[in-house]
Amino acid sequence: MTQPPLPSRSGIAALIGRANAGKSTLLNRMVEEKVAIVSGTAQTTRNLIRAVLTDPRGQIVFLDTPGIHRAKEPLGRRMNKIARNAADGVDAALLIVDASAPPAMEDEGWIRRLLFSESHVLVVLNKDDLGGRHARAYRDCWERVAEEKGRDRRAEWHTVSALTGAGIPELMERLFELMPAGPLLFPPDVLTDYPRKLNIGDLIREQFFRRLREEVPHALAVRVENIEETDAGGGWNISATVYVDRHSQKGIVIGHKGRLIKKVREEARREVRKMYDRPVALELRVKVEPKWRENYWILRELGYA
Numbered sequence: 001m002t003q004p005p006l007p008s009r010s011g012i013a014a015l016i017g018r019a020n021a022g023k024s025t026l027l028n029r030m031v032e033e034k035v036a037i038v039s040g041t042a043q044t045t046r047n048l049i050r051a052v053l054t055d056p057r058g059q060i061v062f063l064d065t066p067g068i069h070r071a072k073e074p075l076g077r078r079m080n081k082i083a084r085n086a087a088d089g090v091d092a093a094l095l096i097v098d099a100s101a102p103p104a105m106e107d108e109g110w111i112r113r114l115l116f117s118e119s120h121v122l123v124v125l126n127k128d129d130l131g132g133r134h135a136r137a138y139r140d141c142w143e144r145v146a147e148e149k150g151r152d153r154r155a156e157w158h159t160v161s162a163l164t165g166a167g168i169p170e171l172m173e174r175l176f177e178l179m180p181a182g183p184l185l186f187p188p189d190v191l192t193d194y195p196r197k198l199n200i201g202d203l204i205r206e207q208f209f210r211r212l213r214e215e216v217p218h219a220l221a222v223r224v225e226n227i228e229e230t231d232a233g234g235g236w237n238i239s240a241t242v243y244v245d246r247h248s249q250k251g252i253v254i255g256h257k258g259r260l261i262k263k264v265r266e267e268a269r270r271e272v273r274k275m276y277d278r279p280v281a282l283e284l285r286v287k288v289e290p291k292w293r294e295n296y297w298i299l300r301e302l303g304y305a
């Protein structure tokens with residue numbers, strides 16, 4: 001029997017929008033049962049990947065942006081920074097707005113940001129079932145901010161109701177078109193097992209977050225290369241690489257006499273052991289990879305065995 005051909009497009013879409021705009025409802029509606037939502041467990045709240053949708057038209061990896069809130073603590077501020085950057089370097093950035101309510105400061109903030117993003121931008125006017133009274137105000141807001149900023153930048157506008165499903169097939173069709181041709185980013189039968197490497201990477205990164213000043217963690221990625229089962233006791237030998245942008249950051253991440261990375265390794269090891277309930281050995285390497293954020297090959301490789 002011949003297998004159906006694999007889809008030949010695959011890309012990344014970021015979901016952006018203020019709380020209550022309907023991001024989660026929209027995501028659920030877009031992916032329906034066809035998807036493996038990446039694990040509902042508590043750990044994945046830190047995880048940016050929310051879902052991977054594969055169908056004959058292609059594959060879309062949906063990235064979530066943690067809500068932007070008025071964060072006082074450093075971790076919250078860093079999360080905001082991550083959220084703001086999630087719109088960059090993706091194949092489609094979806095700004096979801098609630099068209100039944102007027103644009104809020106946060107919507108305008110996102111518009112300002114998206115005007116400078118190189119990603120293809122789609123503004124999704126959600127909750128159209130409530131009448132979409134304020135749809136025009138969002139378009140006006142876009143135009144006004146673009147003019148203020150001197151940016152001749154257009155967005156694509158889609159009117160939907162995540163609740164009733166109206167407008168969703170058209171939006172999906174368009175998203176698949178926007179995904180670049182190329183091999184799948186993730187295996188098609190994604191992936192109950194897949195989040196493990198991501199989660200462990202997150203746990204390690206979080207330990208750096210806790211110990212470093214703002215600039216560095218933002219320029220820091222952790223990629224778990226390998227999880228090897230040990231012969232005895234069901235333990236894991238994990239090796240991971242910490243990527244930074246610049247040489248100067250390498251020293252910071254390693255710390256005086258290697259103290260910082262050692263501490264991170266110990267704490268991360270403890271966290272992983274707690275989460276997966278097994279003995280863990282962890283090896284960390286630091287690598288300088290200028291502009292890693294612009295290369296999403298790191299993302300491509302995450303999760304592959």
Ligand SMILES: Nc1nc2c(ncn2[C@@H]2O[C@H](COP(=O)(O)OP(=O)(O)OP(=O)(O)O)[C@@H](O)[C@H]2O)c(=O)[nH]1
Pocket residue numbers: 017018019020021022023024025026067126127128129130160161162163164
């Ligand atoms: N009438 C209507 N309500 C909607 C629609 N989409 C979402 N909602 C409602 O809006 C509320 C917020 O939706 P969520 O999907 O939780 O919003 P969110 O943007 O994910 O919010 P956070 O999880 O806080 O980021 C819920 O009560 C939804 O049922 C829609 O198209 N029409």
